[in-house]
Amino acid sequence: MKPTNPYRNLPQVAKVLDDPAFAVARTNHSASTLASAVRSILDELRSEIERGSATSPVSTSEIAARAVKQLARQDIPTFRTVINATGIVLHTNLGRSPLCESAARAASHAGSGYLNLEMNLDTGKRSSRQDAIRNELCALTGAESATAVNNCAAATVIVLRAVAAGKEVIVSRGQLIEIGGSFRIPEIMAVSGANLKEVGTTNITRISDYERAIGPNTGLLMRIHTSNFRVQGFTRAVELSDLVALGKKHNLPVVDDVGSGALLDLAPFGLPGEPVVSESIRTGADLVLFSGDKLLGGPQAGLIVGKAELIQRIETDPLMRAFRLDKMTLAALEATLRIYRNAERAFREIPTLRMLTTPQSELQDRCERMASRLRAIPVLSVGVHPETAFAGGGSLPEVSFPTVVIAVTPSTINDETFATRLRTGSIPVVGRIQNGKFLIDLRTVFVEQEDNLIKAVIEAISN
Numbered sequence: 001m002k003p004t005n006p007y008r009n010l011p012q013v014a015k016v017l018d019d020p021a022f023a024v025a026r027t028n029h030s031a032s033t034l035a036s037a038v039r040s041i042l043d044e045l046r047s048e049i050e051r052g053s054a055t056s057p058v059s060t061s062e063i064a065a066r067a068v069k070q071l072a073r074q075d076i077p078t079f080r081t082v083i084n085a086t087g088i089v090l091h092t093n094l095g096r097s098p099l100c101e102s103a104a105r106a107a108s109h110a111g112s113g114y115l116n117l118e119m120n121l122d123t124g125k126r127s128s129r130q131d132a133i134r135n136e137l138c139a140l141t142g143a144e145s146a147t148a149v150n151n152c153a154a155a156t157v158i159v160l161r162a163v164a165a166g167k168e169v170i171v172s173r174g175q176l177i178e179i180g181g182s183f184r185i186p187e188i189m190a191v192s193g194a195n196l197k198e199v200g201t202t203n204i205t206r207i208s209d210y211e212r213a214i215g216p217n218t219g220l221l222m223r224i225h226t227s228n229f230r231v232q233g234f235t236r237a238v239e240l241s242d243l244v245a246l247g248k249k250h251n252l253p254v255v256d257d258v259g260s261g262a263l264l265d266l267a268p269f270g271l272p273g274e275p276v277v278s279e280s281i282r283t284g285a286d287l288v289l290f291s292g293d294k295l296l297g298g299p300q301a302g303l304i305v306g307k308a309e310l311i312q313r314i315e316t317d318p319l320m321r322a323f324r325l326d327k328m329t330l331a332a333l334e335a336t337l338r339i340y341r342n343a344e345r346a347f348r349e350i351p352t353l354r355m356l357t358t359p360q361s362e363l364q365d366r367c368e369r370m371a372s373r374l375r376a377i378p379v380l381s382v383g384v385h386p387e388t389a390f391a392g393g394g395s396l397p398e399v400s401f402p403t404v405v406i407a408v409t410p411s412t413i414n415d416e417t418f419a420t421r422l423r424t425g426s427i428p429v430v431g432r433i434q435n436g437k438f439l440i441d442l443r444t445v446f447v448e449q450e451d452n453l454i455k456a457v458i459e460a461i462s463n
Contacts, residue, residue, distance in 0.1 A: 006049045009057040013038050019064035025071055037067040083449050083456065085431035087403050087441025088392035089355045094430065096293040096300070096392075098351045100339060103298060103332040110331035117327045129330060130315065133303075136337035140263055141278045143288070143305035147315055148333065149323035152259065152291045153188055155302030158323055159255060159287055160192035160220075162314045167219025168197040172205035172237065175224040185224060194219060204236045207246060214250050220286075221247050225259040225275055244284035253286040253310060261290030261303065263340050264347075269357045270401055271391070277305065286310060295391075297352035298336035299329045355443050356391060356401075363404040366442045371406050373454055379461055381409040389443060407437040410461055421460035429456045 016038045017031075025034060041063050082094055090096045099107070109115075120127040128134075130147050137146035149155050160169060169189060176185045176198065189196045197218075199209040210221060221243055240256060247254040262274040274295060280288045287310055292301030302323075304314060314320065325333070340346045347353045367384045374382045389403035410418050415433050422429040422438070432439040445453060 006057075007046065010042055010045055011060045011063065013042070016042075016060050016063050016067070019061055021061065021064040021068050025068055028075070029071060033071070034067070037071050038063065040070060041066045080428055083427065083429045083453055084444040085429055085440040085442070085453070087387070087389040087405065087432070087439075087443045089352055089389075089444055090294055090392040091430075091444070092392065097297045099299060099332055100297065100336060100350050102339065102349070103335040106331040106335040107299070107328040111328045115327060115331070117330070128315075129324065129327075132334045133330060133337060136334060136340075137303065137305050140337065140340050141288070141305045142281045143307075145308040145311035146303065146305040147311050147320075148292070148304070148325050148330070149302045149320070150325060150329075151300055152257070152289060152302040154323045155289045155304050156185075156188050156257060157192045158314055158317055158319055159289060159304060160189055160194040161319060162317045163253060163255070163287075163310060164219025165193040167194060168213075168215070168217050169194045169220055169222050170197045170199055170210055170213050170218060171222045171224060172200045172209075173198045174200060174202050174205055174237065175226060177224060177226055205238055206236065207238050207242045210238065210243065210246055214246075214252070218250070218252060220253045220255055222255045222257065223285075224257045240280060240283045240285060247286070248284075253307075254284070255287045255289065256280045256285040257289040259290060260294040261292065261296040263296060264343055264353070266295070266356065271356060281305065292333055292336075295352065295356075296336065297346075297350035299332040301325060301329060301333055351446075358443055360402055360404065363443055366447075367404045367406050370440070370442060370450060370453075374406065374408060374457065377458060377461060379411045380457070381411065383407045383437075387439065387441070389441065403441055403443050405432075406440040406442070407434075408440060408457070409437050412461065418460055421463050422456055425456050425459050425463070427452045427456040427459070429453060429460075 013035055017034060022034060029037075045058060045063070084091055084094050086094075088094075116127075118126055118129050133148050134146045137143065149158060171185070176196075186196050195217075197213055199205060199213045223238070223240055223243055240254075244254050246252075256275075258275045258277060258280055260274050262276050263278070265276050266272070266274060277288055277290055285306065287304060287306035290296070290303050292298040292303055296303075304311065336350065339349055347357055364384070371382050371384050374380055384404060384406055387403050387405040388400045390400055408418075409415070413421075415436050415438055418438050419431065419433055422431065432441070440453070442450075
């Protein structure tokens with residue numbers, strides 16, 4: 001008897017599409033998308049037959065169910081809410097600063113409707129989209145004027161282009177940093193059209209080095225905060241006040257790139273080392289550049305504060321249109337800055353500040369309560385112990401601070417498998433692995449996420 005051709009057992013695409021399993025899928029997907037999913041499953045079955053791994057004929061309903069599951073996987077967004085259990089507050093890979101509630105609400109409202117982005121409602125005439133954040137930043141920093149672009153690298157480019165294109169920018173060799181994503185300060189400067197002039201050495205730069213470098217083609221003097229590293233030992237750097245005095249002597253603007261953008265002094269909380277923007281303005285810097293999504297705790301932005309005449313030159317540069325912020329980011333930024341009108345409120349409501357300054361005792365209590373819940377899962381060994389944390393995001397690189405972690409060890413799977421299942425589960429959780437244990441630092445876990453964290457652990461164990 002002639003053997004049956006197994007390929008003939010595969011149904012036609014049209015027959016599969018008639019299956020009731022597609023009833024809901026039809027409301028979310030086009031006919032061509034559904035057909036493509038079915039063809040993909042049929043191709044998989046043909047491959048199984050070719051490899052000899054097909055055990056028995058597959059029914060039409062089974063093929064339809066597999067296609068629907070495939071479509072459901074495709075519907076999962078690429079960007080998903082993640083539970084950050086690493087304890088790294090400004091985790092670059094996880095989006096740095098989470099927005100405070102009022103900022104997230106402002107961005108949502110701005111994006112879901114119309115707003116007076118460039119209209120003065122009192123006069124009915126066109127206005128600048130920068131006005132709202134300009135007023136807040138000037139009040140908070142003491143600057144004459146302010147503007148914003150889409151990140152701090154863009155701020156550097158447009159400042160150098162508007163103020164020193166075709167001229168020399170003098171920078172200490174020890175400040176020529178590389179920021180995340182392999183972006184280097186010399187390369188960013190080159191894009192701006194300014195010419196970099198290095199002075200000093202890696203570890204020592206004196207004010208005399210700057211003065212000797214000043215010539216007829218000097219455009220400005222620049223200080224760049226080494227936000228993501230420190231040089232220690234036999235070192236010397238020029239104080240901003242000395243650089244400002246030299247700039248005034250030679251009628252040259254001084255630009256201070258402070259990086260992380262602290263509007264409040266974090267030293268009282270054991271987090272020293274980050275320059276406060278208002279101090280740079282008081283010292284006399286003509287322009288100060290900083291990020292919006294680091295210690296400021298707002299959305300991604302490059303903020304520029306300083307002399308009104310220089311800000312005007314920046315805003316009239318043709319490149320400003322390419323670098324300007326969209327309406328949702330501006331709304332979130334304004335809402336964040338408004339909270340800084342009251343320092344106590346800022347530490348209470350801005351997640352980044354609240355996480356960085358959470359008392360050790362509070363973390364200990366939260367971890368003990370969470371550990372008790374995790375111990376109810378039979379296959380887990382759970383402990384609580386002190387650890388060390390860092391801010392992340394290129395901020396406070398040499399400053400560690402104490403934290404408390406929950407160390408979880410599953411008996412049924414190894415730590416790597418556990419971490420992978422947590423990261424790829426329906427509720428993604430990212431933590432740390434150390435000495436065969438999965439560490440959970442609740443410093444960066446919102447209280448309202450704790451129930452989902454438990455669910456994610458149970459799912460990872462039972463996967």
